[in-house]
Amino acid sequence: MSYASQEPEALIAEMGARARAAAGLLAQAPTTRKSAALHLAAAAVRGTAPDILAANQADLQRARAAGLSTAMLDRLELNPSRLAAVADALDEIAALEDPVGQIIDRRTRPNGLVLERVRVPLGVVGIIYESRPNVTADAGALAMMSGNAVILRGGSEARDSNRAIHAALVAGLTAAGLPEDSIQLVPISDRAAVGAMLRAAGVIDIIVPRGGKSLVARVQEEARVPVLAHLDGIVHLYIDAAADPAKARDIAVNAKLRRTGVCGATETLLIDRRFADPAAILAALADAGCTLRGGDEVRAIEPRAEPASDEDWDTEYLDAICSVAFVDGVAEAMDHIARHGSHHTDAIVTEDAATAEAFLAQVDSAIVMWNASTQFADGGEFGLGAEIGISTGRLHARGPVALEGLTTYKWLVRGTGQTRP
């Protein structure tokens, strides 16, 4: 079938109809069959590694010719060890607990009706992502393993890599006896396809955007399909007066600098004025190459710090930069977080359990941590086995989203002839 000549709306409608048909079969598919498809897909990735790497080289050549940045090229690049990790991830997703069919609750009514809420797949999931080709495998596998048909729309720069990886996924589906339309890849790379997906209400049940700010902003503006959005991670680490200085230093350095480009990386450090040793923390960060930004109070303690502007408090640096502010106690820290946070992840370091519990209860973020690095904000670290994103929205799923977040439920009512009075 030649999709590439179709208008984007017609293309998405047709892919959506095929996805819906596949979703009906996938929703009833046993766990073992879905797992088998992913193990077979992993084998196909390993078996066709030379083809996938060659396709990736073609993408990289085009990207270099187009003058993409080194960071973009790095995200796009596959090599034997990265590709082995793609295959391993498929095997790991195949081993995850299947939420489909789980009974959430059951009750018997006085009239004898037996009610159950049972997890079922969402249906047709659309995933829009950018340059990393591993998302084709990860996201496709997570959606399929949770019983959904998925329509993948990757970045045009990764076109050939995505096609090669997608072929391996389809090989796995077919070998396991599941419909190949369970995981479809949008075959055209113009941006109109994204718009058509965002408007496809009733055709696509949920859109998961995985990308930078411009993608997310476009999705928020245009989508008529519900979105599981992953917005900014303006992550705060608050060092309380009662923090253990060594723990506070180790957590701060790890939270900020372990990897600076991940959404769980700390961006703003808040320090209680009564905390014993702020200088050691600021020095440790600066020594490790972190640019600090703060007010006079901060720069008096750590001369390497630069002045902070108003914008700094609302900025997700995703870089070795950290804004630092002193506060008077946990209440002022929570107030700062309420004004500047993005409801992603925020953490407190303290040995005072009452202060910690107040922070845990009152900070309105998807993830709130006590005495742990914010870099743990990750589906794998949470034991979910994987993640399709970290939801900063309040509806449906919040925080790391894996298989369960890609399901909904239905109510089953079993009676013996009851009529309602």
Add this chain to the structure above:
Amino acid sequence: MSYASQEPEALIAEMGARARAAAGLLAQAPTTRKSAALHLAAAAVRGTAPDILAANQADLQRARAAGLSTAMLDRLELNPSRLAAVADALDEIAALEDPVGQIIDRRTRPNGLVLERVRVPLGVVGIIYESRPNVTADAGALAMMSGNAVILRGGSEARDSNRAIHAALVAGLTAAGLPEDSIQLVPISDRAAVGAMLRAAGVIDIIVPRGGKSLVARVQEEARVPVLAHLDGIVHLYIDAAADPAKARDIAVNAKLRRTGVCGATETLLIDRRFADPAAILAALADAGCTLRGGDEVRAIEPRAEPASDEDWDTEYLDAICSVAFVDGVAEAMDHIARHGSHHTDAIVTEDAATAEAFLAQVDSAIVMWNASTQFADGGEFGLGAEIGISTGRLHARGPVALEGLTTYKWLVRGTGQTRP
């Protein structure tokens, strides 16, 4: 404060800011205090019954002068017994189990981190509804009891009744020491206020529309805030070959005719051609005053039936009208439901458990029933104590939505100084 002269956007922004502040307090409020506020509000409704009934008379007079239909006037009308029911409902909601603070799951990671998912309120809930003034009390109470601040926008025809009931709710909140901004009523009645609410992303966390098709269509088109939508209830009842004829007849008459205006009322009856006694069911419906619509096969059995048009299969009558079709077995019935249903409620009558389980598993609706009247599709009948609506969407909450559906969760991570390798 005089809101009424403000532009709708500024008004909603200001009400939203007050709601957000109230939500912060409500999220931490103990169950006993929220319950007390509702019991006190119930007492205030009873204590100010003459005022509320007088306000309702003013609304009714305006509505009669404006030529509203008898059905509209009936929905608008309060009388002493209906008002007593409003107060009783507040007492009942006060006694519901509070989902806030419930621990959904807990896990300890190999590195010692302890993870909990804990239910928390959604935040600020907007409810847009039409003429029934009891919704002011019901919806306001459900949202507040689940820890949310709520902005209510009732129909202009019920303006005075809503204000009087709202005053009783505020009296309860104040007497219990909760912020009066926990339940706010939009003080202007022009339709621009609805648009301002629908666009208030970040100010209002979720909109619950409770009204007819035109409201829901507008909400679906305009909303930038997530919506918990209650769409059509094109409800099917399938009588299988293996149905018990007496049960089938009783369920069919109840499912169609107990109340025809509710969303759980059956609209289409599907009958297996091998079922023993279709004539008795069709006669019972026609005898009870139901207009039947079907093809030649139906009219050959029940001469009072009218011809059905193509539209009938996609119509929610909400009236004593029933479309009827014969099918060859459960697979054809499920295919009809997949093409014409609205994913609300669908039911099978059969004594064959395997057929029933196939229907329960494969019909993709919020509620799927076996040997029970579709009129049981109701939060109260499901033991939820109440309902703010029946969600036909797939995200967040599905089917009857009560307190739990008005909450989300957050992840709490408790550590002892862990950093991520």
